[in-house]
Amino acid sequence: xxxxxxxxxxxxxxxxxxxxxxxxxxxxxxxxxxxxxxxxxxxxxxxxxxxxxxxxxxxxxxxxxxxxxxxxxxxxxxxxxxxxxxxxxxxxxxxxxxxxxxxxxxxxxxxxxxxxxxxxxxxxxxxxxxxxxxxxxxxxxxxxxxxxxxxxxxxxxxxxxxxxxxxxxxxxxxxxxxxxxxxxxxxxxxxxxxxxxxxxxxxxxxxxxxxxxxxxxxxxxxxxxxxxxxxxxxxxxxxxxxxxxxxxxxxxxxxxxxxxxxxxxxxxxxxxxxxxxxxxxxxxxxxxxxxxxxxxxxxxxxxxxxxxxxxxxxxxxxxxxxxxxxxxxxxxxxxxxxxxxxxxxxxxxxxxxxxxxxxxxxxxxxxxxxxxxxxxxxxxxxxxxxxxxxxxxxxxxxxxxxxxxxxxxxxxxxxxxxxxxxxxxxxxxxxxxxxxxxxxxxxxxxxxxxxxxxxxxxxxxxxxxxxxxxxxxxxxxxxxxxxxxxxxxxxxxxxxxxxxxxxxxxxxxxxxxxxxxxxxxxxxxxxxxxxxxxxxxxxxxxxxxxxxxxxxxxxxxxxxxxxxxxxxxxxxxxxxxxxxxxxxxxxxxxxxxxxxxxxxxxxxxxxxxxxxxxxxxxxxxxxxxxxxxxxxxxxxxxxxxxxxxxxxxxxxxxxxxxxxxxxxxxxxxx
Amino acid sequence: xxxxxxxxxxxxxxxxxxxxxxxxxxxxxxxxxxxxxxxxxxxxxxxxxxxxxxxxxxxxxxxxxxxxxxxxxxxxxxxxxxxxxxxxxxxxxxxxxxxxxxxxxxxxxxxxxxxxxxxxxxxxxxxxxxxxxxxxxxxxxx
Numbered sequence: 001x002x003x004x005x006x007x008x009x010x011x012x013x014x015x016x017x018x019x020x021x022x023x024x025x026x027x028x029x030x031x032x033x034x035x036x037x038x039x040x041x042x043x044x045x046x047x048x049x050x051x052x053x054x055x056x057x058x059x060x061x062x063x064x065x066x067x068x069x070x071x072x073x074x075x076x077x078x079x080x081x082x083x084x085x086x087x088x089x090x091x092x093x094x095x096x097x098x099x100x101x102x103x104x105x106x107x108x109x110x111x112x113x114x115x116x117x118x119x120x121x122x123x124x125x126x127x128x129x130x131x132x133x134x135x136x137x138x139x140x141x142x143x144x145x146x147x148x149x150x151x152x153x154x155x156x157x158x159x160x161x162x163x164x165x166x167x168x169x170x171x172x173x174x175x176x177x178x179x180x181x182x183x184x185x186x187x188x189x190x191x192x193x194x195x196x197x198x199x200x201x202x203x204x205x206x207x208x209x210x211x212x213x214x215x216x217x218x219x220x221x222x223x224x225x226x227x228x229x230x231x232x233x234x235x236x237x238x239x240x241x242x243x244x245x246x247x248x249x250x251x252x253x254x255x256x257x258x259x260x261x262x263x264x265x266x267x268x269x270x271x272x273x274x275x276x277x278x279x280x281x282x283x284x285x286x287x288x289x290x291x292x293x294x295x296x297x298x299x300x301x302x303x304x305x306x307x308x309x310x311x312x313x314x315x316x317x318x319x320x321x322x323x324x325x326x327x328x329x330x331x332x333x334x335x336x337x338x339x340x341x342x343x344x345x346x347x348x349x350x351x352x353x354x355x356x357x358x359x360x361x362x363x364x365x366x367x368x369x370x371x372x373x374x375x376x377x378x379x380x381x382x383x384x385x386x387x388x389x390x391x392x393x394x395x396x397x398x399x400x401x402x403x404x405x406x407x408x409x410x411x412x413x414x415x416x417x418x419x420x421x422x423x424x425x426x427x428x429x430x431x432x433x434x435x436x437x438x439x440x441x442x443x444x445x446x447x448x449x450x451x452x453x454x455x456x457x458x459x460x461x462x463x464x465x466x467x468x469x470x471x472x473x474x475x476x477x478x479x480x481x482x483x484x485x486x487x488x489x490x491x492x493x494x495x496x497x498x499x500x501x502x503x504x505x506x507x508x509x510x511x512x513x514x515x516x517x518x519x520x521x522x523x524x525x526x527x528x529x530x531x532x533x534x535x536x537x538x539x540x541x542x543x544x545x546x547x548x549x550x551x552x553x554x555x556x557x558x559x560x561x562x563x564x565x566x567x568x569x570x571x572x573x574x575x576x577x578x579x580x581x582x583x584x585x586x587x588x589x590x591x592x593x594x595x596x597x598x599x600x601x602x603x604x605x606x607x608x609x610x611x612x613x614x615x616x617x618x619x620x621x622x623x624x625x626x627x628x629x630x631x632x633x634x635x636x637x638x639x640x641x642x643x644x645x646x647x648x649x650x651x652x653x654x655x656x657x658x659x660x661x662x663x664x665x666x667x668x669x670x
Numbered sequence: 671x672x673x674x675x676x677x678x679x680x681x682x683x684x685x686x687x688x689x690x691x692x693x694x695x696x697x698x699x700x701x702x703x704x705x706x707x708x709x710x711x712x713x714x715x716x717x718x719x720x721x722x723x724x725x726x727x728x729x730x731x732x733x734x735x736x737x738x739x740x741x742x743x744x745x746x747x748x749x750x751x752x753x754x755x756x757x758x759x760x761x762x763x764x765x766x767x768x769x770x771x772x773x774x775x776x777x778x779x780x781x782x783x784x785x786x787x788x789x790x791x792x793x794x795x796x797x798x799x800x801x802x803x804x805x806x807x808x809x810x811x812x
Contacts, residue, residue, distance in 0.1 A: 572801070574798065613800075616793050634779075642768055649763050649767040652763055653713070653717045660724070664728065
């Protein structure tokens with residue numbers, strides 16, 4: 001990954017080699033998380049490049065870009081170069097991922113557009129067989145594509161004989177996928193809450209892609225997303241997507257395998273390879289949830305399965321509590337499923353639930369987890385796979401209601417409870433996720449700057465850029481980017497009194513081990529403005545030290561120097577204050593944050609100032625007492641004058657008599 | 671104890687003691703009337719009184735410390751005048767110094783206040799108005 005070097009008014013250049021042309025959009029390659037523009041390789045101008053520009057507020061898959069860059073020979077569009085560039089429309093920075101543009105078109109247009117359906121043999125020979133090596137290689141490296149769909153698979157060239165997988169790195173995993181392409185649990189959640197996903201999700205998406213290509217359009221046309229999900233739950237994915245299509249037994253086999261709703265039973269790339277090589281595998285039978293002997297009424301619909309009811313209650317959150325607390329759900333579980341354990345668990349939840357809205361919401365969330373343990377976690381408007389919960393927060397951080405709901409979830413330990421009861425993830429995953437949510441609880445209990453929800457967010461998602469309003473548009477995802485971004489803010493003149501905010505503090509603490517502990521201490525609430533600003537400066541100086549003291553930030557240093565007035569104004573001694581101010585002015589123009597901090601954090605001078613001030617105060621008081629005594633006639637007071645006069649008279653008498661004795665002695669001798 | 675130790679001296683220097691006693695009577699009186707701690711009046715008068723008595727003693731010692739010479743000198747009005755005059759001047763010094771000193775102190779008080787104020791201003795100049803106990807506010811009001 002390379003940092004761009006362009007400045008305002010210059011061409012958009014990535015890695016000093018690739019020119020990006022924002023004025024030449026390529027809408028055919030756009031998707032939900034990124035849009036495409038033309039790009040040129042200055043060393044090879046004939047290359048056809050596409051620059052995928054990440055949409056604001058989203059981040060690319062930084063973890064897989066380096067790995068994918070090394071898989072150039074695979075039938076897949078892999079990143080050539082990636083990095084942030086300054087985007088002319090906004091003035092901020094956007095993350096751009098460069099790809100080689102395929103010579104052929106996409107297999108299909110966006111979901112919903114109709115096209116000529118492909119024959120089964122075309123799908124086998126032109127699509128499945130060519131992309132299998134890519135699926136196997138990615139499977140071997142545990143890289144999940146999470147963007148396999150008909151409009152993101154391209155013909156390799158204009159002969160349209162072989163397909164290549166489209167790009168998958170320019171947005172969060174799975175976020176660009178329409179709900180149709182996602183397995184039931186991922187389709188139920190927010191796009192941002194799908195998590196990293198699994199290889200099984202990719203195989204499912206391939207199955208849906210085949211169904212779409214065989215249909216020549218959306219196989220569920222006329223149904224809303226929610227209806228598709230509900231039908232998948234009720235009838236199974238295979239029936240929902242393949243439906244009445246007339247298929248050969250040979251094509252039914254992979255579709256049943258790939259569209260199997262149980263991820264453990266779903267076909268893998270190896271199974272598909274065996275099938276493509278002519279081996280016959282036994283067709284998977286759809287696994288449908290157990291039906292109840294009688295339906296339960298919820299709203300104006302009746303439900304026969306637990307997952308259907310759970311999904312419906314999650315979608316109509318406001319009505320769910322009434323159904324649960326009425327005891328209908330527990331009766332239904334006992335009478336229609338004979339499931340005493342689940343019924344007792346829900347009864348316990350009802351009895352232990354206190355009053356109020358939050359308690360009601362927690363009751364619904366926990367009940368849904370009991371009803372359908374393999375479904376995603378839900379809480380009010382939040383629905384996410386448990387490993388995608390933090391990412392959902394990150395994407396929706398600007399939504400205050402979402403944030404409030406998330407905090408309520410964490411405070412009630414709902415994710416930890418969900419992890420204990422859910423059986424979908426592995427033991428190690430569960431331990432890691434539990435640790436993550438414990439970390440959220442820890443930081444939420446500590447609200448001071450440098451902790452709180454922001455800190456937890458940056459700790460949980462290592463590549464998430466800093467969302468501070470000061471630099472949110474600058475795509476600061478590493479500590480190295482922070483000071484240059486603040487330097488740009490200072491140069492623009494948009495710097496204000498707010499030197500640091502909750503996001504920058506949390507970001508610094510999360511991205512540096514040395515700052516992790518000291519940020520909350522340095523930014524502890526205080527009424528002493530000098531102490532507060534010295535704390536801020538200490539943090540930026542430490543960031544400067546960590547990221548390389550050779551860099552210079554003149555505008556930022558000048559900004560901080562101007563803000564540092566209360567620090568040196570805090571000196572009592574005018575000489576020290578003037579000397580410190582001169583030193584700040586001198587260092588401030590050089591752009592060295594560490595030096596600025598060293599000047600302002602001179603403990604020797606500060607100690608001398610405090611001690612000197614105390615002495616000066618004492619001396620002033622002593623002088624004042626003397627003046628008061630003199631003004632009160634102290635020197636001319638009769639008692640004082642009398643006392644001094646006695647001494648003076650005695651002294652005078654002694655002097656005179658001494659001279660007299662001396663004179664008489666001389667006379668007597670001579 | 672001191673009297674016992676001085677007894678041989680008095681016996682040996684008895685003529686000098688006659689002259690000295692006769693001349694130092696004002697000092698003895700001053701000692702008796704001086705109620706102050708330190709007996710400054712007695713000391714002042716005694717020092718001057720001794721100076722007035724010293725010429726008589728000198729005459730006695732020139733006459734070989736004879737007993738009759740001591741009586742003669744003790745009865746000499748000039749000796750009396752010198753001793754008592756000197757003691758009187760000591761008493762005058764003691765009485766004259768207080769009014770003089772009072773005038774002097776009155777005259778230097780203003781100057782001293784001015785000096786102290788200047789020192790205070792220097793402290794404020796260096797350390798700021800916060801150095802004034804109880805306040806910067808008072809100064810700003812001024």
